[in-house]
Amino acid sequence: MEMKYNWDWSVLLCRLPEDDPTGTSETTFGGTTATAGGAAQTFDTGADCAQPYLDWIVSGLGWTVVVACCAWVITISLGSVIGVSRTVNQPMVRAIATTYVEIFRNIPLLVQMFIWFFVVPELLPEDAGRWVKRELPLPEYWTAIVCLGMYHASRTAEQVRAGIESIPLGQTHAGLATGLTRVQVYRYILLPVSYRIIIPPLTSDFMGIFKNSSVALTIGVMELTAQSRQIAEYTFNIFEAFTVATVLYMMVTLIVVTVMRVVEAKVRIPGTIAMGGG
Amino acid sequence: MFADFDFQVIVEAAPILWRGMLITLLLTAVAIVGGILFGTVLALMRLSRFMVLSVFSGRYVDAFRSTPLILVIFWFYFAVPYVVGRPIGDLYSVLIAFTLFEAAYYCEIIRAGIQSIRQPQVHAGLALGLSQWQTTRSIVLPQAFRNMVPVILTQAIVLFQDTSLVYVVGLKDFLTAADLVATRDNRVLELYLTAAVVYFVLCFISSMWVKRLRRQYAL
Amino acid sequence: MIEVENVSKWFGDFQVLDDCSTQVDKGQVVVVCGPSGSGKSTLVKCVNGLEPFQEGIITVNGVSVGAEDTNLPKLRSQIGMVFQNFELFPHMTVLENICLSQMKVLKREKDEAEERGMKLLDRVDLIDQAAKHPAHLSGGQAQRVAIARALAMDPIAMLFDEPTSALDPEMINEVLDVMVTLAQEGMTMMVITHEMGFAKQVADRVVFMDEGRIEDDAGKDEFFGEPRGGRARLFLSKILTH
Numbered sequence: 001m002e003m004k005y006n007w008d009w010s011v012l013l014c015r016l017p018e019d020d021p022t023g024t025s026e027t028t029f030g031g032t033t034a035t036a037g038g039a040a041q042t043f044d045t046g047a048d049c050a051q052p053y054l055d056w057i058v059s060g061l062g063w064t065v066v067v068a069c070c071a072w073v074i075t076i077s078l079g080s081v082i083g084v085s086r087t088v089n090q091p092m093v094r095a096i097a098t099t100y101v102e103i104f105r106n107i108p109l110l111v112q113m114f115i116w117f118f119v120v121p122e123l124l125p126e127d128a129g130r131w132v133k134r135e136l137p138l139p140e141y142w143t144a145i146v147c148l149g150m151y152h153a154s155r156t157a158e159q160v161r162a163g164i165e166s167i168p169l170g171q172t173h174a175g176l177a178t179g180l181t182r183v184q185v186y187r188y189i190l191l192p193v194s195y196r197i198i199i200p201p202l203t204s205d206f207m208g209i210f211k212n213s214s215v216a217l218t219i220g221v222m223e224l225t226a227q228s229r230q231i232a233e234y235t236f237n238i239f240e241a242f243t244v245a246t247v248l249y250m251m252v253t254l255i256v257v258t259v260m261r262v263v264e265a266k267v268r269i270p271g272t273i274a275m276g277g278g
Numbered sequence: 279m280f281a282d283f284d285f286q287v288i289v290e291a292a293p294i295l296w297r298g299m300l301i302t303l304l305l306t307a308v309a310i311v312g313g314i315l316f317g318t319v320l321a322l323m324r325l326s327r328f329m330v331l332s333v334f335s336g337r338y339v340d341a342f343r344s345t346p347l348i349l350v351i352f353w354f355y356f357a358v359p360y361v362v363g364r365p366i367g368d369l370y371s372v373l374i375a376f377t378l379f380e381a382a383y384y385c386e387i388i389r390a391g392i393q394s395i396r397q398p399q400v401h402a403g404l405a406l407g408l409s410q411w412q413t414t415r416s417i418v419l420p421q422a423f424r425n426m427v428p429v430i431l432t433q434a435i436v437l438f439q440d441t442s443l444v445y446v447v448g449l450k451d452f453l454t455a456a457d458l459v460a461t462r463d464n465r466v467l468e469l470y471l472t473a474a475v476v477y478f479v480l481c482f483i484s485s486m487w488v489k490r491l492r493r494q495y496a497l
Numbered sequence: 498m499i500e501v502e503n504v505s506k507w508f509g510d511f512q513v514l515d516d517c518s519t520q521v522d523k524g525q526v527v528v529v530c531g532p533s534g535s536g537k538s539t540l541v542k543c544v545n546g547l548e549p550f551q552e553g554i555i556t557v558n559g560v561s562v563g564a565e566d567t568n569l570p571k572l573r574s575q576i577g578m579v580f581q582n583f584e585l586f587p588h589m590t591v592l593e594n595i596c597l598s599q600m601k602v603l604k605r606e607k608d609e610a611e612e613r614g615m616k617l618l619d620r621v622d623l624i625d626q627a628a629k630h631p632a633h634l635s636g637g638q639a640q641r642v643a644i645a646r647a648l649a650m651d652p653i654a655m656l657f658d659e660p661t662s663a664l665d666p667e668m669i670n671e672v673l674d675v676m677v678t679l680a681q682e683g684m685t686m687m688v689i690t691h692e693m694g695f696a697k698q699v700a701d702r703v704v705f706m707d708e709g710r711i712e713d714d715a716g717k718d719e720f721f722g723e724p725r726g727g728r729a730r731l732f733l734s735k736i737l738t739h
Contacts, residue, residue, distance in 0.1 A: 005360050106481035107474045108439035111453060115474060118466045173547050174584035174643075178598035178650055179574025188597060192588050207344070214346035218446065225349045238356045246345050246353075253344035269588045270630040 011237045012053050012244060053231050053241075060227030061248055067144055067223060068210040074149025075156050075209060076202075082153060083160025084186060097157065104154035109147070109215050116147040117219045144216035152209050159201045163194030196267050203260040207253055224248060287468045291459040295472070298455030301369075305376060305441045305451065310434050312377035317384025324389050335385065342382035348446055351375050355447045368449045380437055387433060391426035392418065428492040435484050439477065452476070498523045498654055498685045499544055504553030506539060513539050514550065515709040521654070526686045528696040531706035532732060537689050538581075540706070541656050544687065545576045558653060574602045577647030577655040581663050583639040585631035585646070591618070592627040595646045603650065610649075617645040621675055637668030644675055654685040661692060691736045697721060705729040 085097035104112070117140065121132045132139060167190055175185035195202075217226035228245035232238040323335040342350065354375035359365045395418045403413035442453040450458070453473055460469035499521040506514040513536045521527045529537045542548040544555055546562045546569045555562040560572055585594050595614035599605045605613070618624045621641035631639055640660055647655060657676065661669045673695050680686055680699040690696070696703055696717065703720040705713035705728075713720065713729045 102482060103478065106435075106439075106478045106485065108442040108453070108477055110442045110445060111470065111474050111477060114457070114470050119470050122467060168582070168584075170580055170582055170584040171586065173542070174578070174580055174586070175598075176547060176570075177545055177573055177576070177578035177580075177656075178646065179570045179572075179602040180598055181570045184601055188601065189586050193586070196588065211344075211346040214348040215443065217348065225346055225352070228349070229352055232352070232356055238360075242349065242353050242357065245349055246341075249346065249349065250341065250344045270632050 005239060007239065008237055009240055011235050012057070012231070012240055051231075051234060053235070056227045056231060057224070057244055057248075060222060060224035060245075061252075063141070063221065064210070064213050064223040064225075065252070067141065067148065067213045067216060067221065068206075070145045071148035071152065071209050071213065072206055074146065075152040075205070078150065078153035079156025080160050080191075082157035084164065084191075086157065086161045087164045088182075101154045101157055104151055105158075109151050109212055110218060112151055113144070113147050113215055113219055117143045140216070140220040143219060144213065144221045148209055148212060148216070152205060152212070155208070156202065156205050159198045159205065160194065162201075163198040164190050166197060167193055193269070196264075196269055199260060199264045199267075203257065206260075207256060210252065210256070211249070284465065284468055287459075287463055287465045288472050291456070291463075291469065291472075294455050294459055295452060295476075298450055298452040299476075301450060302438070302441050302452040305372065305444065306434070306438045308373050309376035309380045309437055309441070312373075313380030313384045313437075314388075314430065316377065316381035318388055320381055320385035321388040321392065324385065325392065339382045339385050342379055343386075347379055347440055347443055350379050351443060351447060354378075368444075368447050372444050372447065372449055376437075376441070380433075383433055384430065387426055387429045388422075391422040391429070394425050395421050424495055427495070428488055431488045431491070432485070435481050435488070438484075439481060442477075498525075498558060499687060500554075500556045501540070501544070502554045504540070504543060504550050504555060506536075506543065506548065506550040506552075513709050514543070517553070517706075517709075517711050519704055519711055519714050521685055521687050522701075523685055524683045525701045526680045526684075526688065526699050527702045527704060528700040529687065529689045529704045529706060530691055530693075530696070530732070530736075531712075534708075535706040536709040537706045538658050541658050541687060541689055544656060545573045545578060547578075570602065574598065574650050575653050577644075577650060577652035579640070579643050579647055579655065579657045579660045581659040583631070583636070583643045583663070585634075585639055585643060587631050590628050590630055591623070591634070591642050594631070594642060595649045598646075599649050613649055614645070617648050618642070620648075621645050635668060636664045637671045640664065640668075640672045641675055644672075644679075648679075654687070655679070657686065657688040657690065659689050659691075661690060693721075693733070693736065705732065707732075 082097045082100055085093045086101070088094060121129045123129075124132060136142060171189055171193070172185055175189045176182070180188065213221075213223055214225040216223055217229075222230075224245050228241045231241040235241065320335045320338060323331040324339070326332055351372060354371045355368065358371045358374065399417055399421070400413055403417040404410070408416070441451055444451050445454045445457065448454065456469045456473040460466045463469075501517055501519050504514055504517045505512065515536075517536075517540055519527070529541065531537050539548055543550045544557065544562065546567075550563060553563075557572060557576060560567060562569075562572065585591075586597070589597065592611060592614050595617065596607070596610040599610035599613065600607060615624060615627065618627055621644060623638055623641055623645070626634060626638060626642070631642070634642065644660075660676070661672050664672065669692070673692060676686075676688070676695065677699055688695070688700075700717045702714065702716055704711055705720075707728045
């Protein structure tokens with residue numbers, strides 16, 4: 001299919017004149033070794049160069065990573081607590097954990113994002129609500145982190161539960177039989193074994209958080225996808241803008257998957273294989 | 279805040295929400311059918327002996343699975359008109375985006391389903407004198423299908439939730455409709471909570487049904 | 498040492514134990530046998546409270562197992578248990594397996610626990626396997642480690658739940674030998690096994706269970722000597738010809 005489109009990577013590499021008084025740019029980016037040279041630093045080349053687009057991308061990537069990592073901390077801690085709760089003997093604890101999982105799993109992330117951002121501050125006690133709305137710096141970022149973390153905790157909880165349930169009952173019995181308490185059995189036997197088993201599904205959960213952090217753009221978080229759309233709208237160089245974002249997402253995915261493979265191999269229990277990733 | 283919860287707002291918004299729900303359901307249905315069809319093709323390519331097909335399918339799946347759905351939606355919303363040479367409207371661009379995106383996920387499900395059938399089962403079929411194709415048709419595929427169905431349905435529920443992301447290009451699905459009314463009438467609480475409840479009820483019931491199915495057809 | 502009085506247990510509507518009574522005196526070895534599903538494994542797990550029971554009383558060393566205020570972890574730490582499938586912890590080395598509860602329950606120092614562990618490994622003839630993971634052991638080796646793990650707690654009694662039935666035939670004896678030595682040293686033992694050779698050699702009494710009931714509970718000589726009635730005889734004739 002023939003298409004009418006003028007590729008122009010230099011748009012992404014331009015600098016504001018104030019930022020780059022020497023008039024040269026040393027930047028090479030993503031394999032396209034383009035010197036931004038004469039193409040870019042002056043306003044008279046048009047709107048193309050009006051903004052530091054490369055900085056936008058870098059900042060967007062930064063926020064994506066920060067939001068995803070902070071949310072992951074919530075996800076892994078809360079998800080572990082809830083996953084463990086679903087395997088204990090007390091029916092009440094199990095019921096609460098199950099309710100959490102069902103609610104957070106069955107409402108779309110975007111709806112949850114809106115509820116956290118627009119509805120929850122209204123429902124808080126007056127003082128807390130005012131603080132969240134008026135004084136909390138960067139409220140959309142905090143909201144996104146909490147929302148993403150709690151949403152994905154429901155999924156991680158299911159992985160943790162599946163990991164624990166995949167361990168034969170005899171292991172629990174063996175632990176209890178030597179006098180360990182239930183808590184100690186979880187601490188020293190069930191959790192160490194199940195975390196190792198569920199590394200692949202936990203990795204894809206993390207990738208899920210990382211990709212879903214893009215949903216935060218709906219409440220104003222300027223992460224990678226938001227920045228690339230903004231560049232697309234400013235410059236009409238949509239292919240360049242979205243290609244950069246896509247390549248960055250793929251690179252981060254590749255890095256995370258590689259790192260997790262190494263981790264998995266390092267902690268693998270001799271003579272066992274891990275549960276398949278989902 | 280709950281004291282002035284206004285049910286009347288929801289009743290009045292019902293027709294708009296219903297039209298939104300129809301879009302959501304249309305999107306879900308098309309993406310499921312298109313995703314499974316194209317996903318099957320991709321899975322067969324992936325398992326084929328021809329390197330080119332296998333590698334292409336692998337790259338395709340990796341690319342879509344490592345990209346956020348919102349970015350994919352943007353890609354097709356902004357870029358397809360350039361490729362086609364004319365505007366195609368937000369509905370079509372989103373339908374294409376969802377179908378191609380979901381195909382990557384369905385490909386993996388179908389491939390895993392086929393590969394879950396152990397080699398001795400194939401050997402047993404061949405040993406009984408069945409041909410390769412007969413073995414595939416009467417031994418591998420029926421078992422693979424049973425393994426796949428619950429996962430395919432679970433993915434469909436995820437997909438149903440994901441359709442809400444078309445909000446980012448302003449297509450009037452269920453959530454976007456709720457959002458429009460919410461902003462228009464300044465009734466954020468009522469509309470967002472209604473949307474949450476509706477999604478929850480539909481997804482919860484479906485997932486219960488899938489769970490029952492899984493038990494019924496457990497091998 | 499172990500008294501079981503009129504114990505009954507149900508899984509839902511299904512009765513797994515029906516009015517079971519028996520006892521194991523200090524220094525005695527009692528072998529429990531019976532067909533699969535007869536409730537023998539459940540009975541033994543009731544003794545250290547791994548399975549709850551609805552009726553009856555079990556006391557170990559004077560402590561009631563089923564009582565609300567019993568400190569079960571403490572009680573269990575005094576009763577060693579060996580399982581059919583070894584149940585070594587896969588993520589720990591052999592020595593770590595033996596040291597875990599010594600440190601966490603008995604609060605022994607690491608050095609002390611390891612010293613005790615190595616001594617026991619020497620005793621079961623596995624001192625060179627201390628740093629290995631369970632997956633790299635043969636079944637017979639794993640079960641001997643499991644016995645060492647139980648002994649490390651200095652138990653006052655030992656429970657064995659079919660310790661040799663998951664083993665390849667050539668490994669059964671290495672485990673039985675350890676158990677025989679233990680019995681001869683005066684350990685109080687309750688052993689579920691179909692190894693009648695073991696029973697004949699060291700058992701004081703043999704208990705035969707069927708369908709949740711204790712059908713026969715007799716001294717070894719009596720049990721093997723005169724012809725037994727009904728199910729016990731049929732069972733014996735089956736496992737002895739194997």
